[in-house]
Amino acid sequence: MSETLTLRLRDVLYRTRGRDWDYSFLLQPVPLISEGWYTLHRRIFANVEPEPKPVLLRGALGIGTGQPFFATAFTDAVRADSQARPIAHYIAWFGADAEAAPGVSFGPGLVQALARPLGSVFELSPEALRNGEKPLDTVLRQRFQAALGDDAVSVPASTAHAVRWLGTIAP
């Protein structure tokens, strides 16, 4: 069974790595807490080992009245780092649309839809990205987002997978 999901990119937290640059956020929603996303990302994906078959996770961040998410992690079938290891994609989708989405695998479809902006940064060397005091991932994110087209993407979602329920995660 195949269906189409529409994701607003401002609801997506997306972390991956390039051939030479280390894991960085390429998409970030407005931070839910003043410290930013790093710790929340680590909590959502704690003890998740990405494999070629996407892992699906549902839960909520215990912030305010609760922030539901639908997340996925998987290794890329094609892209590899400078050590020839497959890179991993970590995607967390927030908001009402994510909560209402059926338990289907949307990650590979989303990465496919983002292939052009990802391609615009994937091969860049960390040296080429240095820009004064700006953190590397800020520069990467700016370049990635400059190559984005629309604010939302429609992605094909494939057959239902088992979804791991994480419950509410403390911030």
Add this chain to the structure above:
Amino acid sequence: MPSRPEVRVALFGMKGAGKTTLLASYFGNQQRNAFEERHGYRLEAADAAQGSVLLSRYYRLEGGTFPIGTDGFDTLRFGLKVHELPHPSLDVVWYDYPGGWWETAPSDEAERDARRKALEQLLDCHAAILLVDSERYLKDGLTYVRTLLDQFRAEIRRIVNELSALGKAPDFPEQWLIAFSKADLLPDNTTALTLAEALREGAADQLLGVQKAVGGASSFGHEFLMLSAVRGDGRRVLDAHQSLGLTTIAPLVLLGALSRVAEKTGRGRAWGTLATALDLMRGLTEAIDKIDDFLPPKYRALTVLIKALRTKEGLSVSAEKLRARQKSAAHRGKALDAAAYTLRAELASPETQRAYFKTRLTDE
């Protein structure tokens, strides 16, 4: 969980240096039935979920592929459980410091905070290991090592600045091991001694630079180790069961502490290969009654184990005999004695003899 001694080790390495593979192999191989049968102990992960992730990486190694690169600082705690004993006798704790942190500023306040917490844990370590990637060493030679050491010095200085901003003294571990990861790729005649000679001749300035950065009293640039998580060709794993040096790390930390007691009491310095160092150590430390008095507080929980290395037998007793004593101690319920014999047996393993060397000179 019962209170027990723990050996804490910080692991530093650039991304791709092999940290993830080392930790997966360290845990995975010490889970294997064949290992347990031979060594008389196994490791238990304190966090079952973390152990499950490590095992999935290890199974990937057994399947011939290396695990993907990891993201973020991790604390991994393993209990060393000797046969017949109800609980682990000793914990080995690893702090896996991500190589990416050397190269990039934190992306937000949360990551900055995570890095601060990681730094505080690093100060509590008994020893630190800097990984030198053998694959890159073979490809780029000493140019790579010099660059690595210069980058590491810059990272240490950044850590010192961060700690100063937190009002903390940069009290780094006194023991530093320079470990060549992926040592299976090195020529068969390579030993820790030949690697030590090459670095101390070709990267002397950079070694001294890091030594000063981590504190003049440190052993940085004096202890060398060959580590191999698997036998591979750089891209594929050929044999996930062939590792080198991993099980010697915890006993080397205890040996390092004992060696510093000898130095602090003016008795001299143990150096050389493992066999030589243990032999020298026996003469240097057997007259010291109160080892505790000469150990920094964070080492005192390890005193019993440290004393066990001060043996009259040096390495003249085989690993098999030591394992028999380990078994006997465990049978009598003597948990610490059993752990001590376990660690000594690891030092006595013939395959580890070429994997370690400590230089003689104390300064340049």
